[in-house]
Amino acid sequence: MKRKDFLYLTGMGISASMLSRFTAMGSPVVPGTRMRDVDVALKKRMADVALNAARSKGATYTDARIGRYLNQFVVTRDHNIENVVDTESYGMGIRVIANGCWGFAATDKLDNDSIARAAETAVAIAKENARIQSDPVQLAPQKGYGEVSWKTPIEKNAFEVPMKEKTDLLLSVNEAAFKNGANYVNSVLFFVNEQKYFASTDGSYIDQDIHRIWPIFGVTKIDEKTGKFETRSALSAPRGMGYEYLIPRDSDKIKSQTTLYRDRYDMHEDAAAAALQAAQKLKAKTVEPGKYDLVLDPSHLWLTIHESVGHPSELDRVLGYEANFAGTSFLTLDKWESKKFKFGSEHVNIVADKLQPGSLGAVGYDDEGVGAKQWDIIKDGILVNYQAIRDQAHIIGLKESQGCCYSQSWQDVQFQRMPNISLQPGKTPLNVEQMISKVEKGIYIIGDSSFSIDQQRYNFQFSGQLYYEIKNGKIVGMLNDVAYQANTQEFWNSCAAVCDKNDYRLGGSFFDGKGQPMQASAVSHGSSTALFKGVNVINTARKI
Structure with missing residues (x-):
């Protein structure tokens, strides 16, 4: 999905059913049914099942990735909330080298038997691939890290912020644009949380918790006499941060022709400026x-x-x-x-x-x-x-x-x-x-x-x-x-x-x-x- 396509679709008020078609985003989640965080010790046991099963079938290298991927979209248009979409995807991918060739298989069934079968499938695929591969994989050496973890250093988890706070924010952003003469406004909050566990036969067991945020909007101004219109989209940057990105600090502001921030973003100021600048574009030579x-x-x-x-x-x-x-x-x-x-x-x-x-x-x-x-x-x-x-x-x-x-x-x-x-x-x-x-x-x-x-x-x-x-x-x-x-x-x-x-x-x-x-x-x-x-x-x- 290309960025410009995403902006277009969200600007038109993309439906929850359309969003769910993108498999990498996962399946829609019924409110209140999110899977609870998986214990790291359990992840290690599941990963070891994959590593051992692949080794027993002839793999010379194996890595297993257990992933829980959460996405949330909050979409508004003008004075209305268009959509609130939550998706969740959870499973394991297993990659191996056997007979000098790569093989890969994945499963969303994480009992021991299903994991072992997926590992065995990955090895079988590698061996079949090796029949037509002339040069074996040359894998750069990598020392195992043991059991380690890493987290995006967030201040406020966006997934824990009440939905009303998010929708109120977007509707007030739209209102800021309307006050400055906008005819149409759409706005979106997009949050991502990747909970990833990696294990390999090199001796690494790595647990990571990654967060991303992207606030966007589009403002349209129409010249009623000519019927011509101009638009201005948000100047926000998607960031690897939590909800704190939307709580601007004056010290982060950059002097420019428009409102810009280094580490924080004022969505209201940007939307208000966008409405004025869209009107100016109608008159620009x-x-x-x-x-x-x-x-x-x-x-x-x-x-x-x-x-x-x-x-x-x-x-x-x-x-x-x-x-x-x-x-x-x-x-x-x-x-x-x-x-x-x-x-x-x-x-x-x-x-x-x-x-x-x-x-x-x-x-x-x-x-x-x-x-x-x-x-x-x-x-x-x-x-x-x-x-x-x-x-x-x-x-x-x-x-x-x-x-x-x-x-x-x-x-x-x-x-x-x-x-x-x-x-x-x-x-x-x-x-x-x-x-x-x-x-x-x-x-x-x-x-x-x-x-x-x-x-x-x-x-x-x-x-x-x-x-x-x-x-x-x-x-x-x-x-x-x-x-x-x-x-x-x-x-x-x-x-x-x-x-x-x-x-x-x-x-x-x-x-x-x-x-x-x-x-x-x-x-x-x-x-x-x-x-x-x-x-x-x-x-x-x-x-x-």
Whole structure:
């Protein structure tokens, strides 16, 4: 499920029956019937049944993942509560190596006999797969951690907040937009809790409790005389946090053209601003196509980072494993081997990170029992690394996995998924106002919207939510119908400056799709506001 599809469906008031069709989200839950937390000792006993059964059938390696996945959607439109949806999914996935090949099976029946049968099935699948696999799996070594645990450091569990408090919040957010002239408003709260237990024959027994939150809305303003309308979506970022994300603190506020927060989010202020800005967009002049310097806010730049840096640096994509579904990558191995491929300017430092607090990708351990890490992808503009997991590490000479393996649920096999991929802040003190003051002809872009990018992640086009014209170092008004085009290498080599760490913020998505069958993962992308020189801007309203 792609992010834009989710936003569209929720904006239309998605029904509970439609949500339940997405198997990774689980089955709808009758209020008051949620499964109670499973004791860790019981999880260990169940995992040991899987490990022992697989070993007895000839597996040389086994891991078992017991997962309880909770999702909650609260959906409103205008003055009404449209839907409240709870889903829950619980079961075990078992992955093995036998005869040098992978096998996988899963079960939602967690008695000893069913677990053992699933393990035996995984081994049988591996042995059959081995008949046609020429090269055996090379698994990077991984020392077992013993019995350990990790939890998202939340202050307030969103699943324990009374439903009335959540619906009251959304309806009051809608009202804030109506007071500022909105004609239609929809708003959604989306909460995720992944309770995951991992065990392997390496000697790890890892219990994790992961929380995520995403508040979103859409505001529509109609010109009654012309019938034309404009919209503005929320500038919120999904976060790896609890309900405290929705309780803003003034110290977290960032000065900008709109209300933005680093670690907290004021949904009311953003909705009120959105209504006013949607009205301003109706009166904004259309952009003149041409070359502009672009000042890109983190609320916009995260998506450009995701598509043009995150995906092409996935090693499985580079190797062609994703060619049938998602394409390949222009960042071929020869570019990395040269150690001098100029991906971007010297201002471009891109880091992969599974540790950053509050991010969607933050975990203690990945889904094959590897401790979370941080590493460079682009260093001073040069491609220096990729994203790799245990059975890929040897391909690029790594002695251990980078810890970026993930599965969307217990019933799906884990594979290489994007960690948080972020542009590092500039080292020289620089704020947004100072950056804009140095631009003669430019556009300041806030928020993400539509995009297009080719299957090698090279040629692209992006648009945003809000566009402000810059002339001679000053913002002179709002623009409309803006999109910019470039190729990835050209674009990142045009990066002339990045604001300092005081402007650094996260964006991200709950629904990064990949694989066949497709799985969704959640990932954050951080940056400070950045300046790109001489980028081609087109007018999206004009016919070619």
